[in-house]
Amino acid sequence: xxxxxxxxxxxxxxxxxxxxxxxxxxxxxxxxxxxxxxxxxxxxxxxxxxxxxxxxxxxxxxxxxxxxxxxxxxxxxxxxxxxxxxxxxxxxxxxxxxxxxxxxxxxxxxxxxxxxxxxxxxxxxxxxxxxxxxxxxxxxxxxxxxxxxxxxxxxxxxxxxxxxxxxxxxxxxxxxxxxxxxxxxxxxxxxxxxxxxxxxxxxxxxxxxxxxxxxxxxxxxxxxxxxxxxxxxxxxxxxxxxxxxxxxxxxxxxxxxxxxxxxxxxxxxxxxxxxxxxxxxxxxxxxxxxxxxxxxxxxxxxxxxxxxxxxxxxxxxxxxxxxxxxxxxxxxxxxxxxxxxxxxxxxxxxxxxxxxxxxxxxxxxxxxxxxxxxxxxxxxxxxxxxxxxxxxxxxxxxxxxxxxxxxx
Numbered sequence: 001x002x003x004x005x006x007x008x009x010x011x012x013x014x015x016x017x018x019x020x021x022x023x024x025x026x027x028x029x030x031x032x033x034x035x036x037x038x039x040x041x042x043x044x045x046x047x048x049x050x051x052x053x054x055x056x057x058x059x060x061x062x063x064x065x066x067x068x069x070x071x072x073x074x075x076x077x078x079x080x081x082x083x084x085x086x087x088x089x090x091x092x093x094x095x096x097x098x099x100x101x102x103x104x105x106x107x108x109x110x111x112x113x114x115x116x117x118x119x120x121x122x123x124x125x126x127x128x129x130x131x132x133x134x135x136x137x138x139x140x141x142x143x144x145x146x147x148x149x150x151x152x153x154x155x156x157x158x159x160x161x162x163x164x165x166x167x168x169x170x171x172x173x174x175x176x177x178x179x180x181x182x183x184x185x186x187x188x189x190x191x192x193x194x195x196x197x198x199x200x201x202x203x204x205x206x207x208x209x210x211x212x213x214x215x216x217x218x219x220x221x222x223x224x225x226x227x228x229x230x231x232x233x234x235x236x237x238x239x240x241x242x243x244x245x246x247x248x249x250x251x252x253x254x255x256x257x258x259x260x261x262x263x264x265x266x267x268x269x270x271x272x273x274x275x276x277x278x279x280x281x282x283x284x285x286x287x288x289x290x291x292x293x294x295x296x297x298x299x300x301x302x303x304x305x306x307x308x309x310x311x312x313x314x315x316x317x318x319x320x321x322x323x324x325x326x327x328x329x330x331x332x333x334x335x336x337x338x339x340x341x342x343x344x345x346x347x348x349x350x351x352x353x354x355x356x357x358x359x360x361x362x363x364x365x366x367x368x369x370x371x372x373x374x375x376x377x378x379x380x381x382x383x384x385x386x387x388x389x390x391x392x393x394x395x396x397x398x399x400x401x402x403x404x405x406x407x408x
Contacts, residue, residue: 016050180252
């Protein structure tokens with residue numbers, strides 16, 4: 001496996017990567033760094049190495065952090081998981097549903113059926129989507145109905161209207177951006193401040209932030225974004241504003257930078273159910289399938305029909321899945337006893353970051369690339385090789401664990 005990573009760097013298939021695995025007992029603690037954090041050589045013609053403390057854009061891997069912050073608010077009694085968001089997010093509650101366009105090309109908006117809850121936001125069942133994913137929102141934007149944030153060249157993550165009713169279907173969208181806004185309003189804290197006090201503080205993390213441009217110590221060593229050209233497969237530096245500018249707001253769905261080692265601290269805390277971030281009972285809720293049979297079937301059909309996205313990273317495309325609080329729940333073993341087991345939780349981020357937590361065997365793994373597009377075949381293959389190698393290293397004789405998603 002390590003030879004495959006080294007070869008991928010040597011042959012220019014990837015610039016670099018960090019791979020990490022931890023088991024619940026502490027017997028297995030594996031970290032390897034490969035290659036460089038950029039394809040741009042420095043003034044001495046060197047490529048700076050990719051390291052465990054290299055700040056990386058998390059993109060949608062931010063969603064796990066925001067899920068944890070929202071669940072902390074639930075534990076504190078500040079908001080209910082099944083409370084409607086009317087009290088804290090009246091701007092979202094007032095948002096109508098876009099159902100199409102009339103003959104003149106004007107948007108047809110209708111009242112929402114039902115109320116959005118925090119659970120809907122954490123499970124992507126609120127009816128919100130992303131512009132880049134949904135045809136109706138793409139047409140809505142093309143017709144000029146979405147205001148563009150000219151400073152960054154991107155539309156506000158909070159601006160697009162809903163495209164369905166809460167609880168009607170699973171749709172990937174700006175749910176965690178709104179959940180982050182909910183955390184801010186219920187606590188009175190900026191999401192950056194809340195992150196520092198309630199995730200970074202308890203885990204002794206110093207390099208995780210929504211505000212990268214305000215951290216010169218991190219800026220000087222952050223990873224660049226690398227893009228693989230579709231035509232010839234070559235790598236190029238991506239001078240994206242997404243990497244060079246912080247958003248006007250702390251977007252809980254995509255806004256954080258972090259070193260891989262710091263992110264692993266979060267993932268490992270959840271695996272251990274150690275109470276440092278969330279109480280064990282709350283962690284158990286994260287792994288419980290949250291979709292009814294109809295939504296589960298619809299989500300699986302959507303994912304199977306979206307190989308260009310492959311939400312589950314290295315997971316097989318045709319696999320029964322559900323969604324928990326914070327990620328995809330596997331409802332089957334991926335490869336017998338050789339790989340992730342039923343009940344594992346996983347998600348990731350656009351630069352081919354993949355995290356997964358398997359409570360059945362007591363193992364969590366993390367892969368950090370900073371290479372796009374998402375679901376890059378080279379990254380996906382290497383991630384699978386890495387994970388499967390780690391499953392061969394699980395210490396023997398570990399005590400059986402309770403996997404809440406397997407409860408009948």
